[in-house]
Amino acid sequence: MFGILRTLLAINVILLHIFGVPSLGNYSVSFFFILSGFLMTHIMQNTYGYNLNGVKKFWINRVLRLYPIYWIILILTVLLIFIFKDVVRNESMFIPTNFGSWISNLSIIYPNLIPHRINPRLIPPSWALTNELVFYLLISLGISKTRTRTFLWLLLGILYFVFTYFYKTGTWRYSAIPASSLPFAIGATLYWINMTLSKIKSNVYLILFLYLLFCLNALHFGSDNIFIGETSIYINYIIASLMILQLFNFETDKKNKKIDSYVGYFSYPFYLSHDLIFILSMLLGFDNLPGQARLPMIDLLPYFIILFIFCFILVYFVDIKVDNYKKRSRGISFMGNN
Numbered sequence: 001m002f003g004i005l006r007t008l009l010a011i012n013v014i015l016l017h018i019f020g021v022p023s024l025g026n027y028s029v030s031f032f033f034i035l036s037g038f039l040m041t042h043i044m045q046n047t048y049g050y051n052l053n054g055v056k057k058f059w060i061n062r063v064l065r066l067y068p069i070y071w072i073i074l075i076l077t078v079l080l081i082f083i084f085k086d087v088v089r090n091e092s093m094f095i096p097t098n099f100g101s102w103i104s105n106l107s108i109i110y111p112n113l114i115p116h117r118i119n120p121r122l123i124p125p126s127w128a129l130t131n132e133l134v135f136y137l138l139i140s141l142g143i144s145k146t147r148t149r150t151f152l153w154l155l156l157g158i159l160y161f162v163f164t165y166f167y168k169t170g171t172w173r174y175s176a177i178p179a180s181s182l183p184f185a186i187g188a189t190l191y192w193i194n195m196t197l198s199k200i201k202s203n204v205y206l207i208l209f210l211y212l213l214f215c216l217n218a219l220h221f222g223s224d225n226i227f228i229g230e231t232s233i234y235i236n237y238i239i240a241s242l243m244i245l246q247l248f249n250f251e252t253d254k255k256n257k258k259i260d261s262y263v264g265y266f267s268y269p270f271y272l273s274h275d276l277i278f279i280l281s282m283l284l285g286f287d288n289l290p291g292q293a294r295l296p297m298i299d300l301l302p303y304f305i306i307l308f309i310f311c312f313i314l315v316y317f318v319d320i321k322v323d324n325y326k327k328r329s330r331g332i333s334f335m336g337n338n
Helices: 003-019 024-048 052-083 099-107 124-140 147-167 178-196 204-222 226-248 254-264 267-283 297-328
Strands: none
Touching: 003 024, 003 124, 003 254, 003 267, 003 297, 024 052, 024 124, 024 178, 024 204, 024 226, 052 099, 052 124, 052 267, 052 297, 124 178, 124 267, 147 178, 178 226, 204 226, 267 297
């Protein structure tokens, strides 16, 4: 039951990037990393296994999940930038001028410890996918195969964060590849914690309360008090962990599971296409905030209507068909659209 959650987290990122709502999007990215650590460990343990054939199937599914929609949005973005470059406001979005930049944008692998420092990024939030791919690789190679390995990984992630407080800036605790190690390790650790605990009782009201708490906590990141702001990062990790355990053990009927799975299809195209839809909104006459790649709140509803229509087409004609192909070939992803 993670589909609705993933789409809400993607919406939070859009609220940050397009409408300037602070912090919530940043915290949602970290939440995504924790969830990925949990789910990728789960499917390696229970669906694929760590033999060569299992790892191969894992990566076939990852490629089918990540790249078809990504490449479609990439091609459409290139066309819009090429034809309507005057309406582009994001400084990361420009046509690559060399082979290496094209390869980075096509592969979603940006060669920098802090991937978002690489420009151009035709799909600006794709830097986070570089981080994801690194830890997909490590998980598929067995970094969370046993409890001992997982807890050692968690310890290394904690030590890295301690190190950054003495020698690095806050960027190195968020968007750097090694910064993603801690939330991924937390997610993997949750898998083993869940295996150890007896059946967790889930409650829909508790889940809603935790999500509200997550949103309120994110606002503290902008506090003038540095201690409060930094503490809220780790409170977010705790809230995210509790929500994941609650949702994983949440029991519901087939109808609600189907709804959750369908809503979950929108999370990835929402995340990838929101800057493309911003360009479309400019062409449709929306008024961006002066000198920024952002829209005023008055445009929130029409913007999301356009975004939904665009993503519905992608989900219906691409994502669902790819997922059905994966099921027919018996490379079934955990939770359907992961």
